[in-house]
Amino acid sequence: MDKKIIVITGASGTGKTTISKYLQDTYHIPSVITHTTRLPRVGEKDGIDYHFETKDSFLKNHYLERVEFSGNWYGSSEESLNKTWEKYDAASIVVDTKGAISYKEKYGNQAVVIFLEVDLDTVTKRLAGRGDDINRLKARINSDEFHRDLNIPSELRGKCYKITNNNIEITKESVNKILNIEKIK
Numbered sequence: 001m002d003k004k005i006i007v008i009t010g011a012s013g014t015g016k017t018t019i020s021k022y023l024q025d026t027y028h029i030p031s032v033i034t035h036t037t038r039l040p041r042v043g044e045k046d047g048i049d050y051h052f053e054t055k056d057s058f059l060k061n062h063y064l065e066r067v068e069f070s071g072n073w074y075g076s077s078e079e080s081l082n083k084t085w086e087k088y089d090a091a092s093i094v095v096d097t098k099g100a101i102s103y104k105e106k107y108g109n110q111a112v113v114i115f116l117e118v119d120l121d122t123v124t125k126r127l128a129g130r131g132d133d134i135n136r137l138k139a140r141i142n143s144d145e146f147h148r149d150l151n152i153p154s155e156l157r158g159k160c161y162k163i164t165n166n167n168i169e170i171t172k173e174s175v176n177k178i179l180n181i182e183k184i185k
């Protein structure tokens, strides 16, 4: 079987991490952990939620793709994905739309891209409810990256699955169907 990478993308707060946890808990599909220079949120752990880096340590790693998002750096490595593929046929990764384009370009049909969509008002309320620092939250919601990621980029049109994540149970059903279509589980 071809190895697959399920690339979960969409604007901040649309539920990408929630879906990657669903894939882990329900299907034992692990998430590739990425690197960031942002500070951990309450409850986040190094090596589980992210590899938390300083600006210096971030630059020492080798990345398949890396982006600046609302004032912090994020990056993912080919090595981490290959290590996961040694043990599993499918893995997931949570990235912004720029990262999703990089994965689609590099891995073609092996990259199953899921774009999550939620309207701006709802996503703003969800981010506030997650307990993010209010000043950082305001900066994020005003960032170009946040607004860019509310829509499917032209590079991914016709090449990704779109799920409107209003109701988590319906979203999970949609994810189940995608796994079926892609013969992942």
Ligand SMILES: Nc1ncnc2c1ncn2[C@@H]1O[C@H](COP(=O)(O)OP(=O)(O)OP(=O)(O)O)[C@@H](O)[C@H]1O
Binding pocket: 010, 011, 012, 013, 014, 015, 016, 017, 018, 019, 094, 126, 127, 129, 130, 165, 166, 167, 168, 169, 171
């Ligand atoms: N369908 C849903 N209905 C209500 N709340 C939801 C739904 N899906 C996710 N959430 C909640 O919305 C918040 C944001 O979700 P999550 O952290 O998964 O988003 P994200 O896209 O990974 O965000 P980021 O890119 O900023 O890390 C969380 O508190 C999560 O529990």
Ligand SMILES: Nc1nc2c(ncn2[C@@H]2O[C@H](COP(=O)(O)O)[C@@H](O)[C@H]2O)c(=O)[nH]1
Binding pocket: 010, 011, 012, 016, 034, 035, 036, 038, 065, 066, 067, 069, 074, 075, 076, 094, 095, 096, 097, 098, 099, 100
């Ligand atoms: N292109 C990449 N995007 C990434 C990576 N790791 C996370 N992300 C995305 O960044 C934003 C902000 O994340 P947050 O945890 O601070 O809310 C979000 O869209 C993530 O999906 C990566 O390695 N590459």
